Amino acid sequence: MTSCPFHQAPATASAVSEEINDFFHLAAAEGSLSGPLPQRVAEAVAAAAAGRAGSLSEEELAFAARVAWRNEARCIGRLYWRSLRVRDCRAVTNSAGMYLALCEHLEQATREGNIRPVMTIFAPTESGHAGPLIRNRQLAGYAGYRERGSVLGDPLNCALTEEALALGWEPPSVRTAFDLLPWILVGRDERPALYPVPRNLVKEVPLWHPTLSWFRELGLKWYAVPVVCDMVFRVAGTEYAAAPFSGWYMGTEIGSRNLADEDRYNLLPIVAEKMGLRIDTPSSLWKERALVELNAAVLHSFAEAGCRIVDHHTASEEFGRFCAQEKAAGREVSAAWDWIVPPLAGSATPVFNQKMCNLRLRPEFKRVAESG
Ligand code: ARG
Secondary structure, eight states: OOOOOSOOOOOOHHHHHHHHHHHHHHHHHTTOOSSOHHHHHHHHHHHHHTTOOOOOOHHHHHHHHHHHHHTOTTOSOGGGGGGOEEEEETTOOSHHHHHHHHHHHHHHHHGGGOOOOEEEEEOOOOTTOOOSEEOSSBSSOBOEEEETTEEEEOGGGHHHHHHHHHTTOOOOSSOOTTOBOOEEEEOTTOOOEEEOOOGGGSOEEEOOOSSOGGGGGGOOEEESOOEEOSEEEEETTEEESOOOEEOOEEHHIIIIIITTSTTTTOOHHHHHHHTTOOOSOGGGOHHHHHHHHHHHHHHHHHHHTTOOEEOHHHHHHHHHHHHHHHHHTTOOOBOOHHHHSOSSSGGGSGGGGOOOBOOOOSSEEEEOOOOO
């Protein structure tokens, strides 16, 4: 088992050649190569030696993106890796072009709630150039306003909110806990530019509870499609820092983490009080009870809104099927136990007792260094 695969020294030329070689062999083995193997390897090695990135065909790029998902140790939803829709936007280098492509991404991913996995790949990162880059963690995200010792909104996004304000973003005149952030896009050799979030393309789901009528008055909501923008897609020695991808939510991501974590919306005490629970002693299990109702509200509201979402029991079962499929294909599954086991009823799901190994597999998604 290897740990922390994310921080590594810059690859040497021979390491890059090896990575190129490995990738094209994999693509060949899985029937996704766009030419004779020796020729494809030679072309890619020559391109890399000349400092040119991205000699993959569209077919090879799509295969690489799907495999990067298949390899992502922290993702429980990988049963669907083959269905990823890959949009080849490698010709797009400026922020105006990125903006249009990102709007299309939202459209193609959301489909009124019939969500499907999509990835958009912009021009690769080249040494000496910052962009293309998306500063937002995700395409949808709520502002976090620091206010005298507390935060209005999502504390996760305080730094980005301040960055947007410094760039001239004007928040709504009445600030709320759910103000969608604008996009900060960096084209190649451009300064960070502010773009308004296309509100009509960001589907949001108001949260309510099937039996607790007061729940709706909490005024909670969440967006339907998580489009992750802060990971670098790496294939055959080339890195794409602007390669946003999206699937659909597992309910616990919202109900157990985003809305419940103490350093996020921290709603457990509020929900527990409304439920009439004693919150002065942990042994009343008020946190567990509040978590269950918060998660029930998320799953119920998304279902009622016609928005695809998966509960953690179903996702765990699907992950088991993914592992079985991979085994049948003769491949090892890389998995991080602490990410795969859901943050609710973990021990009541089949993944709890599963032995997992976090391997370094490529192509891959890497985390971008935290920006503060
Ligand atoms: N955990 C992140 C969030 O709550 C989303 C990560 C991607 N999740 C997914 N289901 N594709 O916003």
